[in-house]
Amino acid sequence: MEAKYDFEKKFREQILQCSRCGFCQAVCPVYGSTLRPALNARGKMLLLKEVMDGKIDLGEDLIESLFQCTTCASCAANCPSGVNVPEIIKQARKDMVHIGSCHPAFVGMNDVLQKSTNIYAEDELPDFGRKRDKKAAFVYFVGCVGSYREDESTEETLDLMDRLAVDYTLISEVCCSGVLEDVGYNLNPKLARENLDRMFSTGAGAVITGCPYCFRTFTHRKEYDELKEKGIKVLHISQFLKDFDFGVKTGKKVTYHDPCDLGRHCGIYEEPRATIKKIASDFVEMQHHHADSLCCGAGGGVRGAFAKNSLSMARRRLKEAEEVGAEILLTECNSCVHNLVNAKLRKQNIKIYNTTAFINELVNKIDKV
Amino acid sequence: MDDQLKAALIEIAGADNYSEGLIDLVSYSYDASQHSARPSCAVWPQTAEQVSRIMALANRLLVPVIPRGAGTGLSGMAVPVKGGIILDLSRMNKILKISIEDRLAIVEPGVVYANLEKALGPYGFFFPPDPASGKVSTLGGNVATNAGGVKGAKYGTTRDYVLALQVVLPDGRIMRTGSRAMKSVSGYDLTRLFVGSEGTLGVVTEITLKINPKPTATSTALATFSNLEDAGRAVSRIMYSGIIPSVLEILGKETILAINKNTDLNLPEVDAMLLAETDGYTKEETDYQMAKIIEVFSSNKALEITQARSEQEAVNLWKARKSAYAVLARIKTHFVLEDVTVPMGKVADLLKGIEAISRKHGIQIATFGHAGDGNLHPQILYDGYNPVDVEKMEAASADLFSLAISLNGTLTGEHGIGISKAPFMSLEHDPVAMDVMRSIKRLLDPRNILNPGKMALDTKDETGETPTHAPANA
Ligand SMILES: Cc1cc2nc3c(=O)[nH]c(=O)nc-3n(C[C@H](O)[C@H](O)[C@H](O)COP(=O)(O)OP(=O)(O)OC[C@H]3O[C@@H](n4cnc5c(N)ncnc54)[C@H](O)[C@@H]3O)c2cc1C
Numbered sequence: 001m002e003a004k005y006d007f008e009k010k011f012r013e014q015i016l017q018c019s020r021c022g023f024c025q026a027v028c029p030v031y032g033s034t035l036r037p038a039l040n041a042r043g044k045m046l047l048l049k050e051v052m053d054g055k056i057d058l059g060e061d062l063i064e065s066l067f068q069c070t071t072c073a074s075c076a077a078n079c080p081s082g083v084n085v086p087e088i089i090k091q092a093r094k095d096m097v098h099i100g101s102c103h104p105a106f107v108g109m110n111d112v113l114q115k116s117t118n119i120y121a122e123d124e125l126p127d128f129g130r131k132r133d134k135k136a137a138f139v140y141f142v143g144c145v146g147s148y149r150e151d152e153s154t155e156e157t158l159d160l161m162d163r164l165a166v167d168y169t170l171i172s173e174v175c176c177s178g179v180l181e182d183v184g185y186n187l188n189p190k191l192a193r194e195n196l197d198r199m200f201s202t203g204a205g206a207v208i209t210g211c212p213y214c215f216r217t218f219t220h221r222k223e224y225d226e227l228k229e230k231g232i233k234v235l236h237i238s239q240f241l242k243d244f245d246f247g248v249k250t251g252k253k254v255t256y257h258d259p260c261d262l263g264r265h266c267g268i269y270e271e272p273r274a275t276i277k278k279i280a281s282d283f284v285e286m287q288h289h290h291a292d293s294l295c296c297g298a299g300g301g302v303r304g305a306f307a308k309n310s311l312s313m314a315r316r317r318l319k320e321a322e323e324v325g326a327e328i329l330l331t332e333c334n335s336c337v338h339n340l341v342n343a344k345l346r347k348q349n350i351k352i353y354n355t356t357a358f359i360n361e362l363v364n365k366i367d368k369v
Numbered sequence: 370m371d372d373q374l375k376a377a378l379i380e381i382a383g384a385d386n387y388s389e390g391l392i393d394l395v396s397y398s399y400d401a402s403q404h405s406a407r408p409s410c411a412v413w414p415q416t417a418e419q420v421s422r423i424m425a426l427a428n429r430l431l432v433p434v435i436p437r438g439a440g441t442g443l444s445g446m447a448v449p450v451k452g453g454i455i456l457d458l459s460r461m462n463k464i465l466k467i468s469i470e471d472r473l474a475i476v477e478p479g480v481v482y483a484n485l486e487k488a489l490g491p492y493g494f495f496f497p498p499d500p501a502s503g504k505v506s507t508l509g510g511n512v513a514t515n516a517g518g519v520k521g522a523k524y525g526t527t528r529d530y531v532l533a534l535q536v537v538l539p540d541g542r543i544m545r546t547g548s549r550a551m552k553s554v555s556g557y558d559l560t561r562l563f564v565g566s567e568g569t570l571g572v573v574t575e576i577t578l579k580i581n582p583k584p585t586a587t588s589t590a591l592a593t594f595s596n597l598e599d600a601g602r603a604v605s606r607i608m609y610s611g612i613i614p615s616v617l618e619i620l621g622k623e624t625i626l627a628i629n630k631n632t633d634l635n636l637p638e639v640d641a642m643l644l645a646e647t648d649g650y651t652k653e654e655t656d657y658q659m660a661k662i663i664e665v666f667s668s669n670k671a672l673e674i675t676q677a678r679s680e681q682e683a684v685n686l687w688k689a690r691k692s693a694y695a696v697l698a699r700i701k702t703h704f705v706l707e708d709v710t711v712p713m714g715k716v717a718d719l720l721k722g723i724e725a726i727s728r729k730h731g732i733q734i735a736t737f738g739h740a741g742d743g744n745l746h747p748q749i750l751y752d753g754y755n756p757v758d759v760e761k762m763e764a765a766s767a768d769l770f771s772l773a774i775s776l777n778g779t780l781t782g783e784h785g786i787g788i789s790k791a792p793f794m795s796l797e798h799d800p801v802a803m804d805v806m807r808s809i810k811r812l813l814d815p816r817n818i819l820n821p822g823k824m825a826l827d828t829k830d831e832t833g834e835t836p837t838h839a840p841a842n843a
């Protein structure tokens with residue numbers, strides 16, 4: 001029988017390969033904060049298996065499970081049967097969109113990115129008091145969350161780069177639109193074109209991204225292949241900064257949260273730690289770190305569509321930071337910072353920063369003395 | 370789902386702890402076995418009191434109830450073959466007490482094995498059974514299946530550590546069994562009756578476990594053998610040596626070949642490998658024990674013996690054993706992981722018999738397992754969408770069970786009877802034993818509402834029928 005949906009055409013073998021061992025349950029952040037097995041990777045694979053077996057229909061009833069996945073890839077990293085759940089989920093979401101069964105928040109995101117230049121449908125891109133689209137050695141690409149929600153953190157990052165006398169420019173950037181791939185739609189090639197043209201016109205030899213997701217999009221999506229073809233390097237800010245000396249130190253107890261997009265998806269674990277260890281004498285790992293890191297709950301469109309569970313995932317992560325007695329939680333992703341800060345309870349004293357912002361704050365303190 | 374039952378369940382557990390949503394019904398139709406069947410609804414109780422009320426209600430309305438932990442069972446034990454209510458205990462997940470002076474831990478049934486391990490770590494204690502599914506499976510599930518693991522030979526299984534239980538009976542009455550004291554000969558051993566009962570006699574709502582101090586030193590060695598007899602004899606001879614290794618694992622040839630094909634471990638392609646670990650509190654002590662084991666390996670024609678000189682080397686020696694399951698899980702779309710167990714002196718016979726069965730049915734069976742307690746895991750690999758393959762798999766399973774019984778062994782050392790092995794119960798247990806088991810089931814669950822359809826216990830209930838409850842969405 002001809003497969004009805006693309007997810008089946010592409011992933012039938014893998015879905016059948018799921019042995020239902022349930023090992024993903026130990027690591028799935030959605031399960032961890034709901035204790036509802038229908039929401040973990042096994043639950044999702046079983047739904048798709050039953051669709052393939054003709055026992056149930058792909059449709060509205062499945063939205064709550066299939067659209068509630070942060071695409072953190074913890075399941076895939078721990079699956080003995082080698083099932084790449086996030087890729088399968090992304091395809092199934094596209095099939096659902098195709099038949100008109102999609103979470104309204106995801107439809108909204110696509111609508112916005114067809115009309116607007118950013119995921120928040122904001123009219124004006126902040127310039128952080130800097131001239132954009134100059135000729136420079138580096139382009140600094142901020143990303144939507146850093147531009148419109150965590151702009152203070154971005155300001156600090158840019159200040160730090162100025163102090164380090166980096167020859168960079170901001171561009172009139174638009175959303176990389178990679179996120180659309182995760183929520184059932186496709187990356188918007190028009191937006192990609194705009195970004196590429198603006199990057200090229202600066203003459204820069206490398207693009208530095210503040211956002212791990214933009215980094216992943218620029219390095220992994222074919223729509224951005226021209227960067228590689230033109231020999232333009234893409235670096236995440238944590239890679240770029242690892243060789244600098246900042247001349248500051250903190251005695252506070254510091255821990256680091258690996259963003260899923262930087263860690264499990266791109267394999268960048270050590271550069272952020274190298275920098276942190278330079279500036280923090282008391283560094284501790286949380287229970288889950290590196291490839292085992294626990295997702296903050298923001299990804300895969302979950303923050304928008306299932307806000308309550310998204311926050312409770314972030315709370316679980318904060319709890320781990322508290323358990324090791326950390327006073328400062330550093331990460332390398334505006335989206336993680338945003339969700340973790342939102343989830344923080346007033347009584348929790350821990351402070352959450354992007355590493356760059358934290359370093360800049362330390363430098364500022366010295367300057368004031 | 371009928372409205373009266375639904376309203377009552379919501380009243381008992383709260384709307385957030387009840388579901389009849391399709392996604393939950395599909396997810397609760399399966400465990401880690403090849404079986405599936407749709408329940409009518411799912412409830413997540415939070416207290417023993419709620420469990421008691423749910424059981425009383427279900428008993429009155431004749432609705433099956435299926436207790437469930439993490440659903441990692443490999444025999445269909447938590448699959449609702451007769452429909453009914455899934456009672457997911459994973460939200461009862463508090464560690465109630467750790468008492469080092471009394472050497473015990475008291476937990477709710479939904480606590481995941483690994484979480485207890487984490488909590489005991491700082492005290493230098495552990496709960497030894499260590500099932501390979503420990504990161505996910507629940508202590509309630511471990512008790513209900515009498516779970517074991519690689520350390521079974523030295524430390525026994527879950528059964529050896531359960532001191533006391535709180536159990537809700539099928540009619541809703543709450544009962545306490547056992548005692549917090551290390552020793553008790555007071556009355557029948559009701560605790561043991563419930564350990565391994567696969568959720569057919571009562572719902573475990575609190576568990577008191579004996580805990581052990583955790584050995585701090587280990588020695589590890591790996592030996593290869595060019596034929597099975599030598600490896601088998603080595604296992605028997607270790608028993609004579611006076612040393613009980615904390616681990617004694619075996620990998621058969623088919624498994625070694627599969628590992629080589631799918632990893633870059635480059636193992637020697639021998640007939641069998643034995644991995645041994647000794648544990649204790651000083652390196653001298655564990656090395657002394659290991660020296661004795663290595664002596665046995667050499668005098669039984671081991672080809673090559675490697676002893677780890679560092680922790681990293683030990684990790685390397687474990688790699689082959691640790692990769693076995695994941696490698697075998699990827700070869701075909703389906704597999705069954707059996708757990709036939711024989712007296713240790715018969716391990717070589719079992720391995721040879723498995724090879725013969727594999728040849729006879731023309732189906733791939735790769736074997737690894739716990740030689741130290743005679744518990745092997747022949748993993749039968751097949752394509753579940755090919756009826757010929759399925760038939761072969763079933764025939765090979767049946768032969769495996771007969772083989773194990775003929776070697777004075779048992780159908781299952783760890784994974785339980787559930788649905789998969791129910792048809793073979795009478796192969797192992799005589800009619801009198803079957804009658805006693807069924808009588809116990811009838812005594813505690815006369816209306817056959819608790820996890821019905823499992824373990825070949827289903828005789829007619831008092832109304833002359835096995836109760837079933839048609840799933841609403843089926
Ligand atoms: C990859 C893999 C490796 C495994 N390795 C091992 C191993 O090394 N050793 C081993 O012994 N097993 C092993 N198993 C099997 C399985 O993990 C164990 O049987 C485990 O104890 C089941 O626990 P669970 O919480 O998943 O229970 P479930 O599968 O949810 O339930 C199992 C049975 O227990 C009953 N039950 C669950 N909770 C309760 C309760 N509170 N009260 C009454 N009845 C209850 C259920 O009704 C069912 O009959 C493995 C499984 C997999 C998939």
Ligand code: SF4
Nearest residue numbers: 018019021022024079
């Ligand atoms: S870990 Fe992999 S094989 Fe196991 S249940 Fe999850 S997705 Fe399936």
Ligand code: SF4
Nearest residue numbers: 028069070072073075
């Ligand atoms: S990708 Fe993350 S959130 Fe999604 S199913 Fe896997 S573990 Fe769960």
